[in-house]
Amino acid sequence: EAQVTQNPRYLITVTGKKLTVTCSQNMNHEYMSWYRQDPGLGLRQIYYSMNVEVTDKGDVPEGYKVSRKEKRNFPLILESPSPNQTSLYFCASSLSRRENTIYFGEGSWLTVV
Amino acid sequence: KQEVTQIPAALSVPEGENLVLNCSFTDSAIYNLQWFRQDPGKGLTSLLLIQSSQREQTSGRLNASLDKSSGRSTLYIAASQPGDSATYLCAVRENRDDKIIFGKGTRLHILP
Numbered sequence: 001e002a003q004v005t006q007n008p009r010y011l012i013t014v015t016g017k018k019l020t021v022t023c024s025q026n027m028n029h030e031y032m033s034w035y036r037q038d039p040g041l042g043l044r045q046i047y048y049s050m051n052v053e054v055t056d057k058g059d060v061p062e063g064y065k066v067s068r069k070e071k072r073n074f075p076l077i078l079e080s081p082s083p084n085q086t087s088l089y090f091c092a093s094s095l096s097r098r099e100n101t102i103y104f105g106e107g108s109w110l111t112v113v
Numbered sequence: 114k115q116e117v118t119q120i121p122a123a124l125s126v127p128e129g130e131n132l133v134l135n136c137s138f139t140d141s142a143i144y145n146l147q148w149f150r151q152d153p154g155k156g157l158t159s160l161l162l163i164q165s166s167q168r169e170q171t172s173g174r175l176n177a178s179l180d181k182s183s184g185r186s187t188l189y190i191a192a193s194q195p196g197d198s199a200t201y202l203c204a205v206r207e208n209r210d211d212k213i214i215f216g217k218g219t220r221l222h223i224l225p
Contacts, residue, residue, distance in 0.1 A: 042215050102159060104158070
């Protein structure tokens with residue numbers, strides 16, 4: 001089954017404790033991206049990657065890192081999480097840069113206390 | 114900077130009615146526009162994708178139109194059902210840098 005898988009789905013952590021949210025897709029997609037969704041602000045793009053070893057900043061990259069060492073994986077790293085990073089995070093992928101439908105993961109609820 | 118606006122923010126209609134959701138964008142230099150559905154606490158499901166060269170796309174009871182020059186798209190839902198209750202979001206993919214910008218969505222409630 002074609003899917004985008006994120007882990008963990010739910011996490012409560014403390015300020016400053018490094019964490020990684022993993023994202024994996026099984027569709028051989030080139031384009032992958034991370035979003036955060038906040039009430040009143042909607043979905044905002046954090047980082048995106050158009051292929052292996054190619055990553056670019058979205059609209060809200062501060063406080064986040066990503067890597068794309070393999071085509072299927074695109075982890076989101078919070079080196080020193082802060083409470084303002086409490087949010088619902090989505091990973092997404094599409095076959096190519098522009099042409100195709102975007103597929104979303106189920107979301108990761110992150111709370112930083 | 115591209116801005117995507119969806120009006121209204123929320124909408125309630127009786128079951129069986131046809132309805133239209135609106136999406137507008139400020140910069141017409143887009144590659145495509147996509148409509149999504151999101152159920153509470155869930156991920157987004159793609160409904161329709163319209164390339165910039167296209168005027169509309171249809172899938173079942175859904176029809177999406179795109180007028181790039183005026184910066185507008187509409188999602189038409191025919192014969193609405195309670196199962197259509199969800200938040201509907203539109204998103205544009207920009208030409209120059211492949212960023213994807215989302216609207217804040219329209220929360221739709223179909224009354225049985």
